[in-house]
Amino acid sequence: MTKFVFHTCKSLIHGAGSIRQAADYLLEQNVTRVLIVTDPGIIRLNLIAPLLESLKTADITYSVFNDVQADPNESIVMSAVMLAKTQSVEAVIGFGGGSSMDVAKLAALLTHSDQSLQQIYGVDNAQGQRLPLIQIPTTAGTGSEVTPIAIVTTINNEKKGVVSPILIADQVLLDPELTLGLPPEITAATGIDAMVHAIEAFTSKLKKNPISDFMAREALRLLAANIRTAVQHGNDVEAREKMLLGSMLAGQAFANAPVAAVHALAYPLGGHFHIPHGLSNSLILPHVMRFNAAVSSSEYAELAPFITPSLAGDNERVITSQLIDSLQALIRDLGLPTRLRDVGIAGDQLQFLAQDAMKQQRLLMNNPREIAFEDALTIYQAAY
Structure with a gap:
């Protein structure tokens, strides 16, 4: 070990x-x-x-x-x-x-x-x-x-x-x-944010460890099972309690196995366009996962049952693709925007975003697959 x-x-x-x-x-x-x-x-x-x-x-x-x-x-x-x-x-x-x-x-x-x-x-x-x-x-x-x-x-x-x-x-x-008074849109965005923390901690390149892995899996189990209830029935104390615990566990996980490219590409959205952090992560998550799938399918497939219990099988690439599809469906079901154009970002700003994201080497170094400027631009284009 x-x-x-x-x-x-x-x-x-x-x-x-x-x-x-x-x-x-x-x-x-x-x-x-x-x-x-x-x-x-x-x-x-x-x-x-x-x-x-x-x-x-x-x-x-x-x-x-x-x-x-x-x-x-x-x-x-x-x-x-x-x-x-x-x-x-x-x-x-x-x-x-x-x-x-x-x-x-x-x-x-x-x-x-x-x-x-x-x-x-x-x-x-x-x-x-x-x-x-x-x-x-x-x-x-x-x-x-x-x-x-x-x-x-x-x-x-x-x-x-x-x-x-x-x-x-x-x-x-x-x-x-x-947390009972949180509006549905904030509950949704912050809940996806917590899920991103757990997913990125589980695939973090440099400091992934057994304790962070355990916390990431348990965080995703709690978050995925309760986020819809928390959004749709905001006064459900049990759902709120499990979301808060899941968020904390995800925080523990990424505090020790740092986040990576999703956050690196999300930061320019908040810094320059003042898009809330959770929503920024939500917009970028599926596209970074598809990019990382070439090297991280085994980890994503391991997480799949904690996020979508119906997903099972031996083909890690297929399970990973289905997991990403299920996350995109979850984001849509929660009523969050799914494209950069939906939050007011123009197509001619993508190159600037990619240039700015490359400054986040503190985060990019943790990504399981190396990301160059051209890769960042391609991910933004997919998210657009």
Whole structure:
């Protein structure tokens, strides 16, 4: 067996009402002032109320940074850091989707570090310690609550990552009640996003390992079996609970066996055209899988029964083709756009997208099949 390393969070609590246990952890750490990083939608829906109530009861002073936007840029990150420093906070809570949790990671680090944001881009460039960090997801998709990765949109609309075990949370709270209000389209896109994480982790070229494989398979079993119910019946707590658990497991998987070409080609869609991350992945997924099938049919065929239980057989190439077809059918059934032209991208922009995707070598190096510029362009053309 190949030697591997597996990183994970210190503590994870799963179950309805678990949001209220954040205060208990902060008291154990002797924290009296905390920064909550979230977005305007969370405030508008008042999802944060139980958290604030529990902090008040515990006499923990809190500041709320609620300016996070999708694909957060550098100025948003630094504004959160400035508020944390101004208020002399002793811990950070990320509350919301992947963008809020990513900003929370960086705020916890940069508030406690002499490094600049530009200095920590890349893999293992972050140094030192950070403030205690709690992550509370309100979507079942990004898995950011358990990953060592934060993605930032630069001034040039390029997505850059900060990757370091330092960013892994101290405590993760998975409360399915927080996801009950998600609209169907967000539930669908974030759910497919989580499935992409598991699929790419299972086929990751460099760090695939037995633990990440196990988590990817179980994530796909939970996600595929419950995504339609979660989208069509948003108040089904059991389906929401299983989606949240599946998303977290997929996050654990790709935190240790990194994602690859689907994400590399999806990032320019978000960075330049502000297409939500989950939808970007959904648009690209089938076409990267068809490209990878030449070298990854055995892995895709192994995953097939977890995604579409009716798929079985000895011909791995046939099973892989059927799996990709079933994923495309799932995406259509969930009501998501299926072509780049459907989200406002023109055909003459595909070459630019391919050029930008090739900058994501941090991700492309994990792909099971090498991708050159011409390959990226062909994949975009197929998705168009």
